[in-house]
Amino acid sequence: MEQTRELLINMGPQHPSTHGVLRVLVKLDGETITWAEPDIGYLHRCFEKLSESKTYTQVIPYTDRTDYLSAITNEHAFCLAVEKLMGIEVPERAEYIRVMMAELQRICSHLLGLGAMALDLGAVTGFLYAWRDREKIYSLFERITGGRMLYNYLRIGGVRNDLPEGIIGTPKDGRDKADKTIWGFINYFESYVLPEWDDLLTNNRIFQWRTQGVAPLPSEVAIAYGASGPVLRASGVKWDLRKNVPYSIYDRFEFDIPVGKENGDCFDRWVVRVEEMRQSARIVKQALQWLAENPGDYIAPKLPRVLKPPKGEVYIRYEGSRGEVGVHLVSDGSANPYKVKWRSPCFTHLQLLPVLAPGHKLADMIAIIGSIDIVLGEVDR
Amino acid sequence: MAERMIHELDWLNDPVVESDVEVNQNVIVGKLPAVVRKLFQWGQGQSVWPMLFGIACCAIEMMAAGGSRFDIARFGSEAMRASPRQADLMIVAGTVNEKMAVVVRRLYDQMAEPKFVIAMGACASNGGPYWDTYNVVDGVHKVVPVDVYVPGCPPRPEALLQALMEIQEMLKTGKRGLVTKG
Ligand code: SF4
Numbered sequence: 001m002e003q004t005r006e007l008l009i010n011m012g013p014q015h016p017s018t019h020g021v022l023r024v025l026v027k028l029d030g031e032t033i034t035w036a037e038p039d040i041g042y043l044h045r046c047f048e049k050l051s052e053s054k055t056y057t058q059v060i061p062y063t064d065r066t067d068y069l070s071a072i073t074n075e076h077a078f079c080l081a082v083e084k085l086m087g088i089e090v091p092e093r094a095e096y097i098r099v100m101m102a103e104l105q106r107i108c109s110h111l112l113g114l115g116a117m118a119l120d121l122g123a124v125t126g127f128l129y130a131w132r133d134r135e136k137i138y139s140l141f142e143r144i145t146g147g148r149m150l151y152n153y154l155r156i157g158g159v160r161n162d163l164p165e166g167i168i169g170t171p172k173d174g175r176d177k178a179d180k181t182i183w184g185f186i187n188y189f190e191s192y193v194l195p196e197w198d199d200l201l202t203n204n205r206i207f208q209w210r211t212q213g214v215a216p217l218p219s220e221v222a223i224a225y226g227a228s229g230p231v232l233r234a235s236g237v238k239w240d241l242r243k244n245v246p247y248s249i250y251d252r253f254e255f256d257i258p259v260g261k262e263n264g265d266c267f268d269r270w271v272v273r274v275e276e277m278r279q280s281a282r283i284v285k286q287a288l289q290w291l292a293e294n295p296g297d298y299i300a301p302k303l304p305r306v307l308k309p310p311k312g313e314v315y316i317r318y319e320g321s322r323g324e325v326g327v328h329l330v331s332d333g334s335a336n337p338y339k340v341k342w343r344s345p346c347f348t349h350l351q352l353l354p355v356l357a358p359g360h361k362l363a364d365m366i367a368i369i370g371s372i373d374i375v376l377g378e379v380d381r
Numbered sequence: 382m383a384e385r386m387i388h389e390l391d392w393l394n395d396p397v398v399e400s401d402v403e404v405n406q407n408v409i410v411g412k413l414p415a416v417v418r419k420l421f422q423w424g425q426g427q428s429v430w431p432m433l434f435g436i437a438c439c440a441i442e443m444m445a446a447g448g449s450r451f452d453i454a455r456f457g458s459e460a461m462r463a464s465p466r467q468a469d470l471m472i473v474a475g476t477v478n479e480k481m482a483v484v485v486r487r488l489y490d491q492m493a494e495p496k497f498v499i500a501m502g503a504c505a506s507n508g509g510p511y512w513d514t515y516n517v518v519d520g521v522h523k524v525v526p527v528d529v530y531v532p533g534c535p536p537r538p539e540a541l542l543q544a545l546m547e548i549q550e551m552l553k554t555g556k557r558g559l560v561t562k563g
Contacts, residue, residue, distance in 0.1 A: 042481045046514035068438035131448030
């Protein structure tokens with residue numbers, strides 16, 4: 001009798017999928033995966049230990065670099081934690097600016113997530129389209145913060161500077177102003193980019209065949225493994241920290257939580273991300289309306305020169321672009337944090353890989369990695 | 382590693398083998414090998430294929446350089462090769478730590494000559510914001526010979542393109558090291 005032997009192959013750490021230095025060990029029976037195990041640590045940069053030797057303000061740029069695709073949301077989570085620890089009141093305008101930036105960042109991050117997944121599946125066009133629009137967000141961010149990708153824009157107690165003049169624009173701004181005003185970008189995004197993604201890939205039969213039914217994730221498994229964010233929602237669980245455990249000022253905004261179906265597959269995870277961008281655009285619009293009418297302080301006026309939070313600890317849950325970001329801060333009363341613990345959604349999602357991959361073809365592995373949208377910087381920190 | 386740090390692309394600069402004296406007496410044919418070599422170098426300079434190899438945040442800016450606005454295809458380098466054996470250029474874009482350093486070196490060894498290395502960003506150049514941690518290699522030059530350093534955290538895509546032009550210049554002149562003036 002003929003027998004096939006299992007073959008152990010090694011994907012990465014340098015490999016064609018564009019998700020950084022991920023190494024996956026895969027056992028194959030023919031072309032079918034029977035076992036998969038990620039090997040991490042290729043990007044461990046000692047963020048948590050390094051933070052202990054920095055002051056609280058100095059940690060902010062390092063939080064940018066954990067999940068480097070979603071810098072503002074990380075800064076926001078960290079600043080919220082320090083503010084909660086010290087009991088700082090943040091001016092309303094600063095909080096609106098932060099939320100608006102965070103949602104723009106979410107759009108930016110999902111765009112790359114989708115573009116990279118498209119690229120991994122062989123649709124190079126999708127990647128180029130994603131970059132075209134990301135560059136527009138980059139131009140806006142560059143004018144506001146001075147940086148293209150990593151900003152160091154948020155400060156404990158507010159933001160570094162107010163929005164520059166004329167960046168908000170008017171609700172009538174169209175496509176020609178897409179990289180000049182935020183209104184222009186949002187209008188262009190809603191009327192042009194989102195339908196384009198729908199036409200190009202979401203409703204594309206080839207793309208659907210490639211992703212539908214691949215790696216279904218039952219909701220109980222997702223919950224049991226601690227999944228969060230788009231991955232959890234794609235499995236049909238309506239859980240979004242912005243709605244369920246409101247932080248910052250998210251209770252003032254109107255938006256929906258897109259969910260997939262029970263047993264969400266790669267395609268559901270894709271659709272949820274596209275829908276989330278639509279909801280983020282809604283939030284940005286509401287924030288812009290408020291910001292245009294309400295000038296004010298952008299940083300809390302009376303802050304001590306050296307921030308020394310009182311002894312104690314604090315935990316913040318934050319809905320980042322990829323899921324629940326958690327910041328656990330322990331303070332011993334000095335100017336440096338005693339301990340910073342970063343709960344990373346990507347780390348949690350990566351452990352789903354051994355659950356999702358077996359039984360699928362090797363080529364589907366790329367779709368699976370793309371659909372859980374991990375950033376290795378955050379996995380290893 | 383020291384013997385690898387040559388300053389000339391030696392095989393390109395090999396003296397042209399003068400096998401047939403009679404042919405060399407002919408002025409035009411005698412110059413042919415040199416002309417062919419120039420042409421060859423020019424062609425090589427226009428098709429530097431980088432390896433598809435991003436490590437950390439800087440890799441995103443590298444992707445931006447490949448994206449629609451900066452369009453690295455203008456410089457003939459859009460063909461990012463997934464295999465080191467097909468690549469001429471390694472762009473070390475990101476933080477290299479102790480675990481990754483081994484891999485970087487192995488990938489470099491697998492590349493075919495002539496090969497070039499760009500250290501993109503502060504991390505690859507000298508450890509960047511992570512220089513004093515326990516796990517980060519402060520500077521990728523400790524692992525592989527670097528031809529061009531690109532400062533910035535992250536560098537803008539234009540800076541990467543400038544570095545690429547520097548590499549092209551090296552290939553065209555057949556020399557390593559600082560070749561552009563001014
Ligand atoms: S230089 Fe800066 S942007 Fe580049 S990898 Fe290092 S931390 Fe990231």
